[in-house]
Amino acid sequence: MCSPMRLHWAMFAVAASAACSAPTQKATPPPSAVPTPHVNDLAPKGPAPAGMVWIPGGTFWMGSEHGDMGDARPRHLVKVDPYWIDATEVTNEEFARFVKATGYVTIAERKPDPRDFPGAPPENLVPGAMVFNPPKAPVPLGDHYVWWSYMKGAHWRRPEGPESDLHGREKHPVVEVAWADAAAYAEWAGKRLPTEAEWEFAARGGKDRESYAWGNEMKPGGKYMANIWQGHFPDKNTAEDGYLATAPVASYPAEGYGIYDMGGNVWEWCADWYRADYFATLAAQGPVAENPQGPPDSLDPNEPGVKKRVNKGGSFLCSDQYCSRYVLGSRGRSDPDTGSANVGFRCVKSVPRG
Numbered sequence: 001m002c003s004p005m006r007l008h009w010a011m012f013a014v015a016a017s018a019a020c021s022a023p024t025q026k027a028t029p030p031p032s033a034v035p036t037p038h039v040n041d042l043a044p045k046g047p048a049p050a051g052m053v054w055i056p057g058g059t060f061w062m063g064s065e066h067g068d069m070g071d072a073r074p075r076h077l078v079k080v081d082p083y084w085i086d087a088t089e090v091t092n093e094e095f096a097r098f099v100k101a102t103g104y105v106t107i108a109e110r111k112p113d114p115r116d117f118p119g120a121p122p123e124n125l126v127p128g129a130m131v132f133n134p135p136k137a138p139v140p141l142g143d144h145y146v147w148w149s150y151m152k153g154a155h156w157r158r159p160e161g162p163e164s165d166l167h168g169r170e171k172h173p174v175v176e177v178a179w180a181d182a183a184a185y186a187e188w189a190g191k192r193l194p195t196e197a198e199w200e201f202a203a204r205g206g207k208d209r210e211s212y213a214w215g216n217e218m219k220p221g222g223k224y225m226a227n228i229w230q231g232h233f234p235d236k237n238t239a240e241d242g243y244l245a246t247a248p249v250a251s252y253p254a255e256g257y258g259i260y261d262m263g264g265n266v267w268e269w270c271a272d273w274y275r276a277d278y279f280a281t282l283a284a285q286g287p288v289a290e291n292p293q294g295p296p297d298s299l300d301p302n303e304p305g306v307k308k309r310v311n312k313g314g315s316f317l318c319s320d321q322y323c324s325r326y327v328l329g330s331r332g333r334s335d336p337d338t339g340s341a342n343v344g345f346r347c348v349k350s351v352p353r354g
Contacts, residue, residue, distance in 0.1 A: 035077060035288060037061055039206045042082055049084055049349055053258050055202050057082040059288060061209050062200055063279050064329025071276040072329050075209070076283040078197045079290045081353070085194065085202050086346040088249035088260045089173035089268065090185060092166050095156060098185050107178040108155035108339045129154040129176040130340035131161060132245075132317065135235045141322055147234040148340075156181075159341055171248040173266045173344035179309045179336030182269045182345040191347035193271040196331070197292050198348055199312045203263075203328055205256015211327060213255040213263040225252055226264025228326055229319035245316055245341070263326040264318065266344040267311040267334075273298040274308040274333035300333055308333035315342040 039058040048054060059079045064072040098104060108129040117125065131151040139146045153162035156176045166172075177185075179193075186192050194202070203213045210216050214225040224230075224241035231238035241264075242251070250260040272294025275281075282289040298307040311334055314326030325332055334343060 035059065037077065037208055040082065044082075044084075044351075051087055052084040052349060053087045053202075055080075055083050055085055055198070055257060058201070058206075060201050060204060062197060062289075062329065064327055066211070066327050066329070067324065069327070069330050071279065072331050073279060074283050075329070076279060077288045078201070078282070078292060079288050080195075080197050080201050081291055082351045083194075083198060084349040084351070085198070085257075085259065086191075086348070087254075087258060089266060089344045089346045090182075091171050091249055092156070092174050093170040095174040095177070095185060096170075098188050102184075102188060104181075104184055104188075106156055106176070106181045106339065107337055108176050126152045127155065128152040129159075130338065131159070132234075132341045134237070138232060138235050141233075155339070169246070169248075172246045173249055173261075175246065175266055175341050175344050176339040177269075177344065178339045179269050179334075181339070183271075185345075186347045189347060191349045193269055193345060194348040195291070195293055196270045196272045196310045196312060197289075199268065199270050200329065202257060202259055203255070203313070205259070207256065213259075213326075213328060214253070225255075226261065226314055226326055227252065227316045228264045228314055229317055233319040233321045234317075243316060247316070262313055263328075264314040265316060266313075266342050267315045267325065267332050268313050269334075269343065269345040270294075270310040270312055272310045274310045274331070275299045276301055306335050309336045311343060317342050 037058070037060045040056040042056040044054045057080050059077055061075045062078040063075040065075060109127050111127050112125045114120065114125055128151050130148055131154050133147055133149050135146050151161045154160065154176060156174050157166060158164045159176050183193055204210065205213065212218065212225070214220065227241055227243050227247040229237055230240040237244050247265055249265070252260065254260055255262050275295040275298060278295050281295070282292055294310065300306065300308045311332040317323065318325045324330070
């Protein structure tokens, strides 16, 4: 578990490393000698688990050549086996059922053990999580402490702090959950967290190298297709898409295979450790990476002392001025002990081979 100071610094690093520009260049077509990406022609052998969507697996180009996303390069061919994936992000009411059934206490609700943080001031050793606090006027984008703060008493039931609650947000994605919280829910549900490759294959919906989960046009027909930031970041969100913060899951049209919110709402935890050089490693190992599980360790050059897990997708805080993580193939990373206001998750279920 992190101390509040480490939580604050970890979120600072996440925000800094997530900054990226919107698509500005067209991807270079792969050499003709490279195998063609495809979607398997496989039907499920049984009925769909409740709330899940069939993903037949196949081979696809993973990564992105857009903007400043250096850790998403190079694009490389990846093969994934079939699996089931949640149609939506896990909601507050679903997470509440898990907590009621198991008595689970999330990391944000636990008091840090002083033995784990020798020398830390007692006032810092309090349960809490990261909360977004927009400034009242424009600010330079170099100081992320201006809009993120560690708040005592913030957790999944009280995502904006002790005075908040979940009334009317039962079907919003659960947030302020650390990686271990998400993994515990997945195990209880008989599922698991997706690998980064599985998450991206599903988000692409069987299409090849498109910019967004819904296609290549940001606003087809002038309509927003995901819950992201409009206005001037981080001080003014005009909420043209209908929401200032999280939205109820499935508030926007389904994408690809019939999955919702892969381009916005909240970032989503994946199973993989994060390394900035991992895509280059996969590309160097051969023409096709089969069912990659992520690297064996973690290294974020911007914060080498903190291990990170991958998160994927856009969030309600993603803007073309600061973070364009709604671009398919982009990569996020967070300290796995850190819960924040714009990170949730969804689960997958493996399909037995044979």
